[in-house]
Amino acid sequence: MTGDEAYFVVWGMHPALGYYDHPPMVGWWLTALLALGKSAWWLRMPALLLSPFMAWGIMRILRPHTGTLAYLTATLFLISPVSLYNVFITTDTPVIFFIFLSGWAFYEASRSERLRDYMLAGLAVGLGMLSKYFEGLMAVAIASYWALIDRRVKAFLGLMLVAGISSLLFAINLYWNYEHCWDNYLFNLANRTHKGFTFSGPPLYLLTLLYLFTPPLLYGLYSVRGAIWQRAREPLVGGFVVFSGIPLLLFGLLSFKNVIGLHWLLGFYPFVFILFGAVTNWLSHRSSLVFMAIFSALHILLLGTLLSVPVPDLKFIGKNYSMVVLGTQTDRIWKDAEAYAVGRHLATRGYASAAILEYHTGRHFAVFGSGSDHGREDDSLTNFIHWNGQNVLLISTNNLPVSVYAPYFDHVQKRVIDVDGASISLILGNGFRYPVYRRTILTQIRAKYYHFPSWLPVGACPFTQRYFGGIR
Structure with missing residues (x-):
């Protein structure tokens, strides 16, 4: 899929x-x-x-x-x-x-x-x-x-x-x-x-x-x-x-x-x-x-x-290889990650990986971070206010350092699992800091993706009303 x-x-x-x-x-x-x-x-x-x-x-x-x-x-x-x-x-x-x-x-x-x-x-x-x-x-x-x-x-x-x-x-x-x-x-x-x-x-x-x-x-x-x-x-x-x-x-x-x-x-x-x-x-x-x-x-x-080539032989495609593994070996990845998911909200860094994991596991995965101009439906599905002070498991195909996530949690750990030669990161964030996330990520999202013209009549805007208390 x-x-x-x-x-x-x-x-x-x-x-x-x-x-x-x-x-x-x-x-x-x-x-x-x-x-x-x-x-x-x-x-x-x-x-x-x-x-x-x-x-x-x-x-x-x-x-x-x-x-x-x-x-x-x-x-x-x-x-x-x-x-x-x-x-x-x-x-x-x-x-x-x-x-x-x-x-x-x-x-x-x-x-x-x-x-x-x-x-x-x-x-x-x-x-x-x-x-x-x-x-x-x-x-x-x-x-x-x-x-x-x-x-x-x-x-x-x-x-x-x-x-x-x-x-x-x-x-x-x-x-x-x-x-x-x-x-x-x-x-x-x-x-x-x-x-x-x-x-x-x-x-x-x-x-x-x-x-x-x-x-x-x-x-x-x-x-x-x-x-x-x-x-x-x-x-x-x-x-x-x-x-x-x-x-x-x-x-x-x-x-x-x-x-x-x-x-x-x-x-x-x-x-x-x-x-x-x-x-x-x-x-x-x-x-x-x-x-x-x-x-x-x-x-x-x-x-x-191309379809007959075994997944491990596709490493030549470079940084996209981890995403191929996520899409083809999702059940194996989730089997290793599921033990860490107990009592945690689930997330990824992009809409494609979030959707693939949700399709295979039946669990909702939020998009953590600003994301891209595509796939922004999660803005309406996830309410980060309810995450405040709670724990998060983030599954990522990007091998980013813990310091990227540190501002948004009281404590962060990183686990790496190897699946067919691809490194899949499991970010364990404890004590989500919603005020920091709102001040940085959500403010950036509002400016970039919810800035509609002043002449356009708007009845409601759930994203801006939820996080910023007003339509505009």
Whole structure:
């Protein structure tokens, strides 16, 4: 279980209307899954089923227009490397699902003008916005479809229905943010957007697109660019040009400021395959299938080789080796540490290690220290006021000296356990000094992660109210 996955599993263990980093959908899904089990394969089931579902959807969309060629297009998508290795349960899983569903539903609505299709599109957009804000780009694409392709009055009324339903659902997120320091705003738009103009961003973005869609597929689309232009008014061609092109163009503009992560693009990835299937012939499919099969086989060979390497042979990765050991040998580490845990609060220095340990042990692990701009949900789960004067066990993969922890405890001891050549530190802190921790660490966290603009109306901010007696 990776650190990010375990972090979202912790969300599922603590169901809420929202979480610091993102809207709540993946947490809700995991709450439902955890009710029936906690095995990694079970919790990953939505991600495992996602690519087959979208391949089936691609086939269903294309088959009335391209016949049996639709099965080749769906197969091309299904054997792409991303479809094969995108099996991790993260916030991307539900938003990819709802982006695809909203595009599919709005495409059907534009053809049929059925009320239920517009309602389904609105529901999908709203639930997507409760998953991750990338769904907002899909909302822009849907509005652009009406402006560029279909300006009928009925289509406009359908668009308003989509906007109304999705806005009602998104209001849940707005209310939660109003009552929780606008955490999602701070994380997504403030705390990690300090980069200025970058020349490397656009070339990296273009390389990412080339990797995702592969040269044969892109060449196939380029070779029929005239046919795409001629058929741009058709819902199938024009629709999926807009559904894929508008978000990818916006990401391109954003690449001048931020590096665009590959996973950011995955919600709009299937729409390019639909467009490819709609406008290219059997020969283009054949060349793309041959390339994709070889390309994916190389990925399988590489990943299979890496996964078959024994953990002790991975020491060459350096300082990250201890984190690999923590993620793969968690039960062994906890077996050695559990005896020290009696009568102590549990903690680590980072959200990934805390989440991994909580997933495997069922015990809550707090994040001790200022942490990073990612994974700040523990700010709402742990109340350090209640730790005052009490004892703590901190498990760390960083071999930091005792002096780092000494200011926050009356007495500190350090034990080191060796697991597969990795040194895991057990910090035993007696008599936690909350006033010192508040004056240094918590004050630093407030200044760095809870400094929202004065113009933003705030109903409540549990973190600042708990530790500093006021919202701001």
